[in-house]
Amino acid sequence: MTVNNAAYQPYRGPLTARWSRFFILPRYALRETFKSKVFINFFAACFLPILFFAAMIYMQNFPGIRKILSLNTEQVMLVSTQFFLYFLMTQSVAAYGIALVAGPGLITADLDNNALPLYLARPISRLDYILGKMLLLAFMLSLITWIPGLMLFFMHGYFTGGTWLLEHLRLGLAIFLGFAVLIIMLTLIVATLSIWLRSKAGVGVAFLAGPLILSAFSLMVTFGHISFVVDLFFAVWSQIFRVEYVGLSPRFAWLTFALITVTCVVIIRRKLHAFEVVT
């Protein structure tokens, strides 16, 4: 059929399965996000630490390489729980950066241009919409966090033989869970701020200033440290990785995350509508 046929004909073809439509929003949003060259460069830079950690694993497992580079054993990081914790911390900073750069525009652009009624007039729900947008951010964060983390884990396992892998399976799970907590919190907070503030710049500022404000608040009420938000994550990660940590208790950190999650869900439920009703 020619595309420039002037007569209107209703569509009478088959429809896709409903479950499959959930992935349409992230797919389109992904393409829009990667239109920016600045973002592509930033995203590519987030892979550099991964290369560094991969190189460390490689050098530890191949003494010949160390010899060529004139490095002794102490100069190469030992692949252990601590090694993956360093990886977790490094990539968390990168994930925060990606969430800060790519996150705010995902939803605020739709809100700015009143696009929500266009989405919600179609067979998708508010939940599909918000999960679709969050899924994209979670996917981008996964590419620089737990996916390469597990690749490094399996790479070391491959080099050292099957026994190390079997003995440290729990470490693999910890890598995934540690990053999963981070990704869930980042995507949820970005989505909530976007819906609440409805401005890209506002979300960016709040996302930057939020941790500082929380830290100041924690100092005022005497239970906190200067880097309260970082402490929260360290407390949770230390429990997941089963390492000693002197700071906030993991229970308190989990409770705080649970409270943040509930607050975010309540805000999203109350604020995300096709039309804002002024009463």
Add this chain to the structure above:
Amino acid sequence: MKPVIELDDLCVDLGKRRILDRLSGSFSGRAIGLLGPNGAGKTTLIHTLMGFHQASSGSASLLGQPINRDTRRIRERIGYMPERDAFIAGMSGVRFLSLMGELSGLPKAAALERAHQVMFYVGLGEARYRMLETYSLGMKQVVKLAQALLHGPQLLFLDEPTNGLDLPSRQKMLELITEISREGHAHVIFSSHILRDVEACCEEVLILKSGRIAAYCNLEAERKANRNLVDMEIKGGLDAFVQGLEAAGCQVAQLNQRRIKAVLEDGLNTGDLYKLAYKHQVQIRRLQFERDTLEDLFHKTMEECDDGQ
């Protein structure tokens, strides 16, 4: 014809205010105009039928399906053009339509093909690769219509579609809407405060006032009911001519010494009037069949509502 919209004591409260108050009725026209003064509840009614607002009490059905059950299935069958400026920034027109098509359930390739077709159909074929934010106001209105049409809905909700359009664009928009409803492709619910636009496109009108149904009528039937009303300017002995008309079964009102209005008896036509004038030796200098315009109907309804209150 099966009802398009069925309302059964539908009430909608937003905050503590009642916006729609016990709306009931069954509407089945191909093109239904939704009229009413500002704040009458036109947009709220559309939003409620779309599932954007919850009914406080009562119920409603679209195309035979209750609106609060399987909303997704209903939304596959309807198209919606919002009143306000609405688009997705950073996308070309065709990509925007393609996304909307896929979200409505069209397979990827079909959505893209339909996006191109519909862009040509609405007259934006040449601008389909331009970014939406570069479109003029008129083009944005048209692309909103295009996204509502793309998936071939059985029912189209158009909320103030001619808002902000210049005369040629408005004409084009009305032509498109008329064609879609007349060709039988989709039922159209056309909400507007521009009476002339509604009159040009719609067969039936639903008039709302203060959240209630003030009138629902078939425009064609209204026109037919009034087609025997004739306004005449006469030169000569008016009294004899009036008596002659009354003798022929017409109701006559004499406006002045030269002008009369008459409701003709069924079967009496213009030729008979001229024969009667010849018989009574008067000249008919002007003869005009009158019909109530939608504006007359609207004002009459508003006055009746005010009197009722």
